[in-house]
Amino acid sequence: MKIAILSLQGAFIEHARILQRLGAETFEIRQASDWDRQKDALVIPGGESTVILKLLHELNLFQSVRRAIAGGLPVFGTCAGLILLSRHLLNPRSPYERIGTMDITTCRNAYGRQLGSFFTVHDFKGAGHPLPMSFIRAPYIEKVGDGVEVLAEVDGHIVAARQGNQLVTAFHPELNDETFIHQLFVDMVRESVSSKRGSDIGK
Numbered sequence: 001m002k003i004a005i006l007s008l009q010g011a012f013i014e015h016a017r018i019l020q021r022l023g024a025e026t027f028e029i030r031q032a033s034d035w036d037r038q039k040d041a042l043v044i045p046g047g048e049s050t051v052i053l054k055l056l057h058e059l060n061l062f063q064s065v066r067r068a069i070a071g072g073l074p075v076f077g078t079c080a081g082l083i084l085l086s087r088h089l090l091n092p093r094s095p096y097e098r099i100g101t102m103d104i105t106t107c108r109n110a111y112g113r114q115l116g117s118f119f120t121v122h123d124f125k126g127a128g129h130p131l132p133m134s135f136i137r138a139p140y141i142e143k144v145g146d147g148v149e150v151l152a153e154v155d156g157h158i159v160a161a162r163q164g165n166q167l168v169t170a171f172h173p174e175l176n177d178e179t180f181i182h183q184l185f186v187d188m189v190r191e192s193v194s195s196k197r198g199s200d201i202g203k
């Protein structure tokens with residue numbers, strides 16, 4: 001399984017380490033030519049959403065990335081990645097078009113300046129035990145559309161969700177020594193790879 005990691009800015013190295021520990025092969029997307037490599041999934045890391053978005057457009061990656069995700073390429077967006085995948089944003093700042101493939105309404109920097117960064121341990125659907133969650137100037141999801149499954153809520157705010165092949169967290173699971181959420185993503189990717197294989201055989 002090959003997982004591409006958008007590596008234009010932000011916390012991408014940490015995702016690679018965890019995914020490799022879980023047996024996936026990873027590679028970095030830094031320019032348009034990297035996108036041509038065969039891949040089974042994409043990670044959009046945390047960082048600064050306005051910077052990542054600007055670079056996606058300037059490097060001519062935006063359309064290919066959006067098309068692939070809209071076409072079903074599994075994607076895991078953390079923090080800024082969640083913002084880029086959000087169909088609606090309550091407080092946008094970038095003039096650039098977002099990827100917008102996930103039916104969620106998001107509030108950027110939702111915890112204000114003082115509470116911008118915090119750590120908590122909280123329940124996550126299916127984990128069976130509370131997970132560590134590091135929030136760094138994080139967004140939260142204000143509203144989800146039909147077909148979006150809420151995976152975690154902290155203090156009444158949605159902080160993790162899934163819609164089909166798209167998984168998002170407002171916090172940074174790659175910064176803690178806990179692999180549950182990355183394993184969930186790897187399982188999603190495995191399922192998508194085997195269902196693709198099934199439909200190829202049927203051709």
Ligand code: GLN
Nearest residue numbers: 046047048049079080137
């Ligand atoms: N506040 C950042 C933004 O708006 C997101 C922070 C993060 O990814 N840790 O893009």
